[in-house]
Amino acid sequence: MVSAVFHSPLDAAAESQAAAPPPAVKAASVTTPPAQQKVAPPTPMKTPVDWGNLFLRVFAPLAGIALLVGIWGLLTMKSTTFPTPAATFTEAIKVFSDPFYSKGPNDQGIGWNILFSLQRVAIGFGMAAAVGIPLGFMIGRFDVLNRMVSPLISLLRPVSPLAWLPIGLLVFKAANPAAIWTIFICSIWPMIINTAVGVQRVPEDYMNVAKVLNLSEWKIVSRILFPAVLPYMLTGVRLSVGTAWLVIVAAEMLTGGVGIGFWVWDEWNNLNVTHILIAIFVIGIVGLLLEWMLVSIAKRFSYDNT
Amino acid sequence: MKKNFIDVHSADMVFSTKKGRFHALHDVHLTVAKGEFVTLIGHSGCGKSTLLNLIAGLLMPTSGALLCDNREIAAPGPERAVVFQNHSLLPWLTCFENVYLAVERVFAATDSRANLKKRTQEALELVGMGHATGKRPHEISGGMKQRVGIARALAMEPKVLLLDEPFGALDALTRAHLQDELLKIVARTLSTVVMVTHDVDEAVLLSDRIVMMTNGPAATIGEILTVDLERPRERVELAEDARYVHYRKEVLDFLYTRHGEKALAA
Numbered sequence: 001m002v003s004a005v006f007h008s009p010l011d012a013a014a015e016s017q018a019a020a021p022p023p024a025v026k027a028a029s030v031t032t033p034p035a036q037q038k039v040a041p042p043t044p045m046k047t048p049v050d051w052g053n054l055f056l057r058v059f060a061p062l063a064g065i066a067l068l069v070g071i072w073g074l075l076t077m078k079s080t081t082f083p084t085p086a087a088t089f090t091e092a093i094k095v096f097s098d099p100f101y102s103k104g105p106n107d108q109g110i111g112w113n114i115l116f117s118l119q120r121v122a123i124g125f126g127m128a129a130a131v132g133i134p135l136g137f138m139i140g141r142f143d144v145l146n147r148m149v150s151p152l153i154s155l156l157r158p159v160s161p162l163a164w165l166p167i168g169l170l171v172f173k174a175a176n177p178a179a180i181w182t183i184f185i186c187s188i189w190p191m192i193i194n195t196a197v198g199v200q201r202v203p204e205d206y207m208n209v210a211k212v213l214n215l216s217e218w219k220i221v222s223r224i225l226f227p228a229v230l231p232y233m234l235t236g237v238r239l240s241v242g243t244a245w246l247v248i249v250a251a252e253m254l255t256g257g258v259g260i261g262f263w264v265w266d267e268w269n270n271l272n273v274t275h276i277l278i279a280i281f282v283i284g285i286v287g288l289l290l291e292w293m294l295v296s297i298a299k300r301f302s303y304d305n306t
Numbered sequence: 307m308k309k310n311f312i313d314v315h316s317a318d319m320v321f322s323t324k325k326g327r328f329h330a331l332h333d334v335h336l337t338v339a340k341g342e343f344v345t346l347i348g349h350s351g352c353g354k355s356t357l358l359n360l361i362a363g364l365l366m367p368t369s370g371a372l373l374c375d376n377r378e379i380a381a382p383g384p385e386r387a388v389v390f391q392n393h394s395l396l397p398w399l400t401c402f403e404n405v406y407l408a409v410e411r412v413f414a415a416t417d418s419r420a421n422l423k424k425r426t427q428e429a430l431e432l433v434g435m436g437h438a439t440g441k442r443p444h445e446i447s448g449g450m451k452q453r454v455g456i457a458r459a460l461a462m463e464p465k466v467l468l469l470d471e472p473f474g475a476l477d478a479l480t481r482a483h484l485q486d487e488l489l490k491i492v493a494r495t496l497s498t499v500v501m502v503t504h505d506v507d508e509a510v511l512l513s514d515r516i517v518m519m520t521n522g523p524a525a526t527i528g529e530i531l532t533v534d535l536e537r538p539r540e541r542v543e544l545a546e547d548a549r550y551v552h553y554r555k556e557v558l559d560f561l562y563t564r565h566g567e568k569a570l571a572a
Contacts, residue, residue, distance in 0.1 A: 205394040208364055211382040213411045213462075223407060227398040 124183025132191035140199025161247040175255035190239035198232025234298040312338040317370035332524035348519030387459035393451040395443040402439035429461035449480035469501040
């Protein structure tokens with residue numbers, strides 16, 4: 001048995017002959033404990049701590065963040081204009097200690113700014129989902145429509161979000177609807193495209209089942225297409241929310257009002273760089289939370305297809 | 307007994323693919339009597355699944371005509387139920403719901419909801435899956451999935467049961483078990499069955515007639531072997547039966563001696 005254990009590492013890595021003996025010793029020591037455990041079973045069986053895994057999952061990300069803060073601290077040690085991590089942190093505590101104050105339209109707490117931005121994202125994204133998902137279904141199901149709409153999508157999709165803003169301002173004659181319009185038009189494409197691709201990729205077998213059973217169009221949609229497309233659709237939704245959150249900051253910088261993007265611009269005009277840094281972290285964290293939320297929803301609807 | 311319950315008349319099938327036209331079937335003539343068990347056997351790519359899909363109505367012939375019960379086969383329908391090779395159960399539905407979907411489609415107009423549920427349960431019990439109605443397909447084994455697929459087809463009370471290599475992906479023991487089950491079910495329900503297989507033993511054990519197909523392209527029916535063995539058939543007893551051995555040899559002879567070289571060369 002020992003020779004068998006001894007041979008396999010030798011065959012696998014012939015050059016590491018020097019390293020071969022330790023595994024054999026290790027294997028031998030591993031095989032003996034069961035006997036000892038059988039002798040004394042009442043001793044509390046602690047689940048062994050997987051240090052390697054713990055290190056990878058907890059310490060490595062923390063080390064990454066620490067590295068970022070460290071480099072930031074080093075670079076700003078002698079700077080007078082760029083705030084240090086410590087200064088940013090104390091300012092952040094101050095900002096977050098009173099998130100919901102309101103001193104006129106241009107000076108509101110960070111909580112209000114975030115909520116207003118989220119509200120715009122929710123409205124624009126909601127409308128995009130209401131239009132984009134059904135449209136994606138139809139494009140996926142009917143080839144004529146697909147061929148009709150594909151060139152339009154290819155043409156309009158790469159347009160920068162901010163190019164849509166003047167159109168919104170022109171049509172709606174107000175900043176807020178224009179911002180929502182920009183969100184709508186930018187976040188609709190991933191949902192249309194992913195839903196359509198999902199419909200086109202529904203396995204042929206499932207459609208054959210539908211044909212043999214001669215299911216009604218409603219049953220095909222509700223029992224076969226919708227569940228089959230759901231994972232694709234949720235990917236589209238996830239991409240869309242990400243885009244919407246990217247776009248809102250840029251749109252609000254231009255339109256003003258209350259919102260995290262406007263806040264960034266306002267603090268730039270005040271030359272309050274600390275607040276801009278806080279805003280950057282806030283935007284990142286909110287984006288992360290949105291993403292995390294949608295990933296957890298998507299996980300609930302993923303089927304094991306094997 | 308009706309001699310031409312299914313009537314395939316001079317069917318040709320040409321696929322137009324990106325690489326050009328592919329002549330899959332040429333001049334296929336086949337009649338299947340009511341209550342008959344027919345298997346289609348041949349090397350892979352000989353168009354046996356294509357022929358089955360034509361009877362199912364999932365494909366339309368390029369030329370020729372197909373009739374089922376004197377009506378032209380123009381589209382797929384629940385009276386010609388198909389058991390697919392890879393079971394094709396919907397992964398988001400439970401076993402019960404998968405079968406219920408079919409039952410509901412066929413009997414919702416005539417039966418009450420309670421009756422529909424009873425039919426579903428009965429179909430699952432018929433294939434020995436009454437205990438796993440609430441499970442989803444990924445929670446059960448390959449053999450069990452295939453049983454549910456058969457239950458779904460049987461629950462529709464089809465005029466014809468079409469089986470496309472239903473046991474191809476299963477291990478030998480499960481396959482033998484399901485073949486026996488299928489024999490019992492067919493004896494009970496008196497179904498007309500057309501089954502695609504590449505397993506010689508399976509063909510001889512189950513069939514009334516074995517339709518042996520030549521190699522493609524432009525495959526056609528090479529020979530039809532009538533298996534004259536009384537039912538019920540017992541696989542263990544048949545293994546030593548001289549007639550069984552003879553039929554088995556006939557099929558092997560057709561497949562490997564007369565039509566084997568071309569398949570190897572391709």
